[in-house]
Amino acid sequence: MNNERKKILARAYLVAALILLFSVSVFARLIYIQTHDTEKYKNLAQTTNFRNVEVVAARGNLYASDGILLATTITKYDIYIDMKTIRAELYQNNIGALCDSLQKMFNKPSYYFYSKLNEGKKKENQYLKLAKGLDYEQFARIKNFPILNKGKNKGGFIVERRRERIKTISGFGIRTLGFDDERGKSGLEGAFSCYLKGKNGREIQQRINQKQWKPINIELEPQDGNDVYTTIDMRIQDIAYSALQDQLEKSEADHGCAIVMEVSTGKIVALTNLQRTKEGGYDDLRNFAVWEAAEPGSTFKSISMLALLDDGYxxxxxxxxxxxGYWKYYKHTIRDDHGSGIITLSQVLSQSSNVGISKMIDKYFSKNPQDFLNKINSWGIDKKTYIDIPGESVPYIPKYGKKWSPITLAWMSFGYGVKLTPLQILTFYNGVANNGKLMKPQLLYKIEAKGILIEKFTPIVINQKMASQKAINDLKKMLTYAVETGTSKSIYTPNLSMAGKTGTAQVEYWNKGKGRLYQASFCGFFPADQPEYSCIVVINKPKKGFYGSQVAAPVFKEIAGKVYLKKPLNLPKEDKSKESQKINLLITKNRKLTINPSTTLVPNVIGYYGKDAIPALENLGLKVVYSGNGKVIEQSIIGYPIKKGMTVYLKLSA
Structure with a gap:
């Protein structure tokens, strides 16, 4: 019995000794940490409970050349409350008033907020969500509510700001306007991102629980990006967009594009792309104008013709x-749709004769096809235009060598066996219109920072003289003759001289199961005698009509007519004054704004307080989206015809 008792006591003493030894070692470790590794563990606690987070800077605004806002960044505000921070007395004395204020703002019963806040107070919730996605006016209002007006340290008021990029005007889609985010870079946003994006800041956040963090302090303020002005002219952009959309719907085409370029500078003043959606409408889903390289068909005949003219043949x-009307060439037959017999080269172009152009190119270049390739490649036909916007395809021009076929040259002459984008074809025609001076297509106009000019971009010449002046003049006359008497004579009008060439190319001809599919196009310039603008229209896979003269040329005519004939040239001063009165507000002596309800144009509200301007615009049926508080300093649309539900974006001074 005694032996058993001794064994039990021995075990007890052993356990006690082990516990004592463990306790002493823990205590010794604590003493060591406090005296030797204090800074190390302070830093560890700091990094565990706090973090340094990047604050994204607001991107700059994107404008058309005429100052119309295309894209902007707005701030949304998310509101949270640190219930633990609010002292009991402050909470009890003001909770009722706070709930009443929230009820009026969010149209929910006050007991809903009372219950939510009380529950958060009991749990000492340090990150209680109160509201998300507020605009500036709502934010400015809520921060003055009872309790919240005591700020972060006393009232527990936490605000998180989010940036949202928004498109401000119709006539631009996701591909043309583009983006720069996790999807990659596209369109104008992607092209000019280096100017638009600012310098990100940093803020300190504190851990609330395993999943939530709350902002504590801004360590480095973000710097907003610069504003970018493009060469786009919204008046012309709207014209091109509407004309293209109408024709796509009428012809039931798959997709199409239209580009308008200023002849003397190469500035692109309109760029529109539309594709049929699954729902049957049309939207900007892909930048066909820049990306889609295809066999152009007969618009290439002008390139072949200039090669013949310039060499003096x-x-x-x-x-x-x-x-x-047909020509047996090796084992193939080249056919025409128009005319027969002996014709002039002006008629070859105007009648769009495949036989005529191929016979002439064969006659003068078949012995040395490289001469032809050298000639057209000197105009940059085999190179990208290197336009600012990303996604341009490389043109395909055959190289003379082992894989060269006896029929290659003849087929090239009328636009088969080569691939060019609409933009690359237009660049050539624009050079012809510009008396042989080939311009680089330009989309970037200037950069500003808070209204101060940072950089202005000048036109770039690719080739000072494409060909002899005589050859250029002859081709311009031949293209004018083509509109007056040729395949595109249906668009002729004595009111505006136009020059250009139709194109009709069969696409996917290797796929016999789909039947015959076509690409219709027209490329030219106007006025023909003193060109100001060049333009290309390309319509793919139309179901109703397929010739360039039927489908694409009418779009060119509509664009040319509305751009040029309705251009406000040398208006008398009194007319300008009357027009100005239509788009400006009427102001009474007490500075209250009123608008004539019969006005048909979007009025100018710049310089007036948002609290007056916003309801005045809304009374006209316009939807107003704004940022800031105070006076209006920027307005997206001024003087455009009012459409019910149209969105107008305002930027206020603070």
């Missing part, structure tokens, strides 16, 4: 025998 009145 031929003139507009040189004749060629196109026989019965």
């Amino acid at each position: 031929v003139g507009p009145n040189t004749t060629v025998d196109i026989g019965p």
Whole structure:
């Protein structure tokens, strides 16, 4: 019995000794930490409970050349409350008033907020969500509510700001306007991101629980990006967008694009792309104008013709025998849709004769095809235009060598066996219109920072003289003749001289199961005698009509007519004054704004307080989105025809 008792006591003493030894070691470790590793563990606690987070800077605004806002960044405000921070006395004395204020703002019963806040107070919730996605006016209002007006340290008021990029005007879609985010870079946003994006800041956040953090302090203020002005002219952009959309719907085409370029500078003043959606409408889903390289068909004949004219082989009145309208060439047949017999080269272009152009190119270049390639490549036909916008395809021009076929040259002459984008074709035509001076397509106009000019971009010349002046003049006359008497004579009008060439190319001809599919196009310039603008219209896979003269040329005519004939040229001063009165507000003596309810144009509210301007615009049926507080300093649309539900974006002074 005694032995058993001794064994039990021995075990007890052993356990006690082990516990004592463990306790002493823990105590010794604590003493060591306090005296030796204090800073190390302070830093560890700091990094565990706090973090340094990047604050994204607001991107700059994107404008059209005429100052119309295309895209902007607005701030949304998320509101939270640190219930633990609020002292009991402050809470009890003001909770009722706070709930009443929240009820009026959010149209929910006050007991809903009372219950939510009381529950948060009991749990000492340090990050209680109160509201998300507030605009500036709502934020400015809520921060003055009872309790919240005591700020972060006493009232527990926590605000988190989010940036949202928004498109401000119709006529631009996701691909043309573009983006720069996790999807990549696209369109204008992607092209000019280096200017638009600012410098991000940093803020300190404190851990609330395993999943939540709350902002404590801004360590480095973010710097907003610069504003970018593009070369786009919204008046012309709207015209091109509407004309293209109408024709796509009428012809039931798959997709299309239209580009308008200023002849003397290469500035792109309109760029629109539309594709049929699954729902049957049309939207900007892909930048066909810049990306889609395809066999152009007969618009390439102007390139072949300039090669002939510049080398002095031929003139507009040189004749060629196109026989019965077809030509047996090696084991293939080249066919025409128009005319037969002996015709001039002006008629070759105006009638769009495949036989005529291929016979002439074969006659003068078949012995040395490299001469032809050298000539057209000197105009940059084989190179990208290197336009600012990303996604441009590389043109395909065959190289003379082992894989060169005997029929390659002839087929090239009328636009088969080569691939070019609409923009690349337009660049050539624009050079012809510009008396042989080839311009780089330009989309970037200037950069500003808070209204101060940072940089202005000048036009870039690719080729000072594409060809002899005589060859250029002859081709311009031949293209004018083509509109007056040729395949595109249906668009002729004595009110505006136009020059250009139709194009009709069969696409996917290797896929026999789909039947015949076509690409219709028209490229030219106006006015023909003193060109100001060049333009290309391309419509793909139309179901109703397929010739360029039927489908694409009418769009060109509509764009040219509305751009040029309705251009406000040298208006008398009194007319300008009357027009100005239509788009400006009427102001009474007490500075209260009133608008004539019969006005048809969006009024100018810049310089007036948002509290007056916003309801005045809304009374006209406009939807107003704004940021800031105070006077209006920027307005997205001024003087445009009012459409019910149209969105107007305002930027206020603070």
